[in-house]
Amino acid sequence: MLQTLWFCLVALVIATYVVLDGYDLGAGIIHLFVAHSDEERRQVLQSIGPFWDGNEVWLLAGGGTLYFAFPALYAASFSGFYLPLMIVLWLLMLRGTSIEFRSHVESPVWRPFWDAVFGGASALLAIFFGAALGNVVRGVPLDASGFFFLPLWTNFGVSGALGILDWYTVIIGVAAFATLMLHGALWIALKTEGPLEERCRRLALQTWWVVAALVVLITVLSFAVQPQLSASFSARPWGYIFPAAALLALVSVRLWTPRRTAASFLASSAFIATMLLSAAFGLYPYVLPSSLSSQFGLTISNAAAAGYGLRVGLWWFIPGVALAAGYFLFTYRRFAGKVRSAQEGY
DSSP, X not given: OHHHHHHHHHHHHHHHHHHHHHHHHHHHHHXXXXXXXXXXXXXXXXXXXXXXXXXXXXXXXXXXXHHHHOHHHHHHHHHHTHHHHHHHHHHHHHHHHHHHHTTSSOOTTHHXXXXXXXXXXXXXXXXXXXXXXXXXXXXXXXXXXXXOOOOSBSSSOSSSSOOSBOHHHXXXXXXXHHHHHHHHHHHHHHHOOTHHHHHHHHXXXXXXXXXXXXXXXXXXXXXXXXXXXXXXXXXXXXXXXXXXXXXXXXXXXXXXTTTOHHHHHHHHHHXXXXXXXXXXXXXXXXXXXXXXXXXGSEETTTSSOOHHHHHHHHHHHHHHHHHHHHHHHHHHHXXXXXXXXXXXXX
């Protein structure tokens, strides 16, 4: 029971991170295209400025929760995914640096350089996070020792000598890129006004069709690549509520984007969360499947910490998350509304 509870908590924390940090990643992806002047780029940065570093707290919370509740998964993942994790760390640092440094020097080269770094790092993070999800769904070559190592790529196949990047994980990465691009466009449309808002709204409507097509594609491919998904949904049909909710949320995004930006952004958030929860439900009880044999996969049983630790940790987790949630509610209420003309900062 405790192991299942912690599995759900980890899934919820990770989904929260992707929803919150996803919109500022999306803003970074599109800001070079939707913002046509330095003032509009400042507006984009002001729209995420009070939130972006706080959003990344949920990434730390997810990693900490994973380390505490499923130490075997944490150990295996951080050794097997060492190279991409270092790349992600550098991209996170470059992205934060670009936001803080762009206005420190008045130069025709300085600001465009950091704007390009911001956009490039945001785009690569979206793709790498999507590829990471694809690796978890596909499975990794875990053996009896409980460890594995993956090169960045091999033959781009989904069997045999696997790499982090193959045709399936790349497609998942592209789908994540498009989804966060849509999410970011809706956020900027929500937080700005005038021509910038209208350009973001149009971009969101155009991107929606790409996301919808990719959702169909990755759903079909995921069930083909990972048999555990079919087994989970067949054994617990009530779980279809998650993909059904994701479909409803995606349709709502399209219906509400032309006139109800706030509702559309919330629907986009619900879509991302329910898609991730659908994947978690489909993989349960595995936290990391093995591509070699199902008996080598890490599950909530063989990867979890001892029961006493899980019980004690729950008493620390609840107030910690409550404090973080309270801070976020205050911040989002304090900085609610549209950003105005940006003459200073960023």
